[in-house]
Amino acid sequence: MSASHQPTDTHLRQQRKKKRNKLRARIAAAPAAGRAVLEAKVQRTYSPFHKPEAKRAQQTET
DSSP states (O other), X not given: OOOOOOHHHHHHHHHHHHHHHHHHHHXXXXXXXXXXXXXXXXXXXXXXXXXXXXXXXXXXXX
């Protein structure tokens, strides 16, 4: 399976990557007390259930 290479899809993937990296940078810079809140946000936003890799793995198992 190949990813879509439409300009809009490419742009959206780039924006998601930028947002993920920004959140990861905030987690790295945050004090230990505030880090748990940010990590929970990342887990909620980028949960494995919603990732294409997880969907692909589920489809191959069935």
